[in-house]
Amino acid sequence: MTIEDIIKPENLVYKKPDLMNDRPMHYCPGCSHGVVHKLIGEVLEEMDVVEDTIGITPVGCAVFAYNYLDIDWEEAAHGRAPAMAVAIKRLRPNKLVFTYQGDGDLAAIGTAETIHACNRRDSITIIFINNGIYGMTGGQMAPTTLEGMKTATCPYGRDVKVNGHPLKITNLLKELDGTCYVTRQSVQTAAAVRKTKKAIRKAFENNLNNRGVSVVEVVSTCNSGWKMSPSMANKWMEENMFPAYPLGDLKDTTI
């Protein structure tokens, strides 16, 4: 009996998107990035817009996103992806232009670019992974790190007197007139994954329909940075991150 005898197309219940290649990912087991990458791949395939899509990777863990999804990419300097996206969209208005950014990239070093991109009306999409920590550099404090949360640069827990408050940047972005859709989602359960996929689809449709900036925040785990098992990290996220960053649509002018 060969593998072809066992695995038949009619028995297929799950398939990763063709856009997602077979390169081994550098992400830690339990990381949310892989799931969000897959969702982007699925949505782009379902919308049949690969030939018109330009993605921008950040500096941070997702810097290598271009290794995993077979689309055209530009790799940004730290925090500058939204400025690049604005320029690309203006120069190529018919393209689907999206950035994929982490919390340090989007809400610390790139705050100015993020706010001004969201204040203009260029129809770009920002996929924002918020796990409250710098993963790539080894678990330092992020602007979104929770009060009391321990990281490599606040080893005794974030003290708001010293480090300021967790930055709810998405709440800020929804106030800007250039955004049309701002939502906060997660990917720790099958139901959450389905919701996030819907949000990405809507954001990409807004992109092509010239409706303004769409922001999809995905509250995520970084179990390595948080020093927890993947399942513990999911539980910790639900108990600690969700109260600070409640899920749901913050703004939707497209309804």
Added chain:
Amino acid sequence: MSEEIKLMKGNEAIAHAAIRCGCDGYFGYPITPQSEVLETLTEVEPWKTTGMNVLQAESEVAAINMVYGGAGTGKKVMTSSSSPGVSLKQEGISYLAGAELPALIVNVMRGGPGLGTIQPSQADYFQTVKGGGHGDYKLIALAPASVQEMADFVGLGFDLAFKYRNPAIILADGVIGQMMEKVVLPPFKPRRTDEEIVKECPWAAVGKPKNRKCNIITSLELDPAVMEKKNLHLQEKYREIEANEVRYEEIQCKDAEYLLVAFGSSARICQKAVEMARAEGIKVGLLRPITLWPFPSKVLNQFANQVKSMLCVELNAGQMVEDVRLAVNGKVKVEHFGRLGGIVYTPDEIIEAMKAKIM
């Protein structure tokens, strides 16, 4: 039809030349003494005629990254600024060089360091030709000495940038940016179509068709062996540019016993100094580097066999003089004369300095 002669500032010439040479996008931020570039573009509104995009960015940092983003899709894009603003752009310039993207940067220099002064200076020579940003990279650096060259070097800068997939920079200063001269603008050249861009820039990230591999614009590589190769490739390209693209002007050099070396606005003042010194019977010539990188080292080395000494005249504390000395390699005396803080020398001062330092 005869060529139309216009009177305008150097900064305005940059703007008009950009529109005419088929530029797709300009991204800038106001700073004295170059704001007329952005002001002229927003007044002319080229998006209504050629389709060129013009955007005032939130910062110089954003502007250079807009250039990076646009250049990555094969578009002809540029930015302009002045010294403090160009310092802010250095990160993006290094990324452009690392990702091998063609783009045009204009620096209308003012005095530094820090916020410095809004008066002219040539103190960003080191920043321009020795790196500026991080890593081993080079910019093709053009130094205009007239409003005409401000106009001409936009097209030339883009041509060289695309020929070598390397950012090019026009290094002007407050004098050249602000002074008005007559100028013949370049003829209108249409912007390239998307099909032409794909043909010219097969590497551009424009959306992946089924029949080709992904185009990825990046300067990142974590495998040291691959990264060394990438760096060696850049160095090979730089050697090729050095072999092919050196540009300079010789003024009264044939019988010269003394040589002035100056670029940009300084070269214009030196030209007058040469004229006045020759009237006194002093046989002096002027060598004007037009490309600051690649530097005209060979020709300077040859002149070292002819002249008794050289004086490098620049509006800084002595920057290009180092490259002149390297080129001459001790064959003759090379001295420096400069003024700082936004003060511009007179031709008389240059002749005095020549007599005191190299005669």
